[in-house]
Amino acid sequence: MDPAHRAVLRKFRVDLSEQLLVSDSIVPFLFQEGVLSPAQVEQVEAQVTNRSKTLKLLDLLPNRGPRAFPTFLQALQDFSWIRDQLLQELQTAPGPGPGPGLTGDLLLPDSLLHKVPSDRDLSRLASRLGAQWELVLLDLGLSPEALYRCRADHSLSSQSAVLAGLVQWRRSEGRKATVERLLQSLQAAGLDPSVLEDVLL
CATH class of the missing domain: 1.10.533.10 (Death Domain, Fas)
Incomplete structure (x- = not known):
């Protein structure tokens, strides 16, 4: 843990x-x-x-x-x-918080932070989240029931389950489903925000 x-x-x-x-x-x-x-x-x-x-x-x-x-x-x-x-x-919790401290090492421009991630972005992110993906999706607002459905519908591929959850989040949040929001949830799950570097840059 x-x-x-x-x-x-x-x-x-x-x-x-x-x-x-x-x-x-x-x-x-x-x-x-x-x-x-x-x-x-x-x-x-x-x-x-x-x-x-x-x-x-x-x-x-x-x-x-x-x-x-x-x-x-x-x-x-x-x-x-x-x-x-x-x-x-x-x-x-103590550590880099949302905002400049969170993204300072990433050097992400505001235009990118406020962007809604594409299918390609989400697919690449899904392949990198690892075991913490459920916590990321919970922090993004998916319910435990929605997570269960993602797992059940894609029982042979955790990456597909993650992608399904991310797409559901983007669909439900619309323009509020931004890269900056993803960064906040990565931090809440204890992941290094730099996981988005390879995805976005």
């Missing part, structure tokens, strides 16, 4: 333990997606209270690989206010 994601889970550990009911949908979803093993599900469910179950889950997640955090966010569909809070924290 990315260090930034670990830090967010650590910061919100108490809030999450007080607000989540992990047994209802979160643990089953994480098991379904292969983030939790059967033994780990048993470890969580063996806890007596909802709070202790959530704390046990938060102990396990950081060691479950790069998909753990994005999949956890997807599992929070019944707790959207918590998911939004976590994403907001990622966006405001």
Whole structure:
């Protein structure tokens, strides 16, 4: 798991333990997606209270690989206010923020930042996002249900699933679907914004 994601889970550990009911949908979803093993599900469910179950889950997640955090966010569909809070924290975490600090190393002109990416741009970006693509699309505003459909419709190619999600985002946002917005979501997902260099320049 990315260090930034670990830090967010650590910061919100108490809030999450007080607000989540992990047994209802979160643990089953994480098991379904292969983030939790059967033994780990048993470890969580063996806890007596909802709070202790959530704390046990938060102990396990950081060691479950790069998909753990994005999949956890997807599992929070019944707790959207918590998911939004976590994403907001990622966006405001220390580091280069949106604006000049975010794009300074890229030297992207304003005209390019305000451009709506083409099919070719999105296709090239889809091939470069890697394991963090779900978190990028969630930050762009796609729902967990939309992400699930992208995965299901393109189960043989994750790149095709990413591209389908990016095209859906561009269609829904119209002129607001800009390169600058993509940069913000890349940062929220813990990716280096320079991933767009090869795509756009």
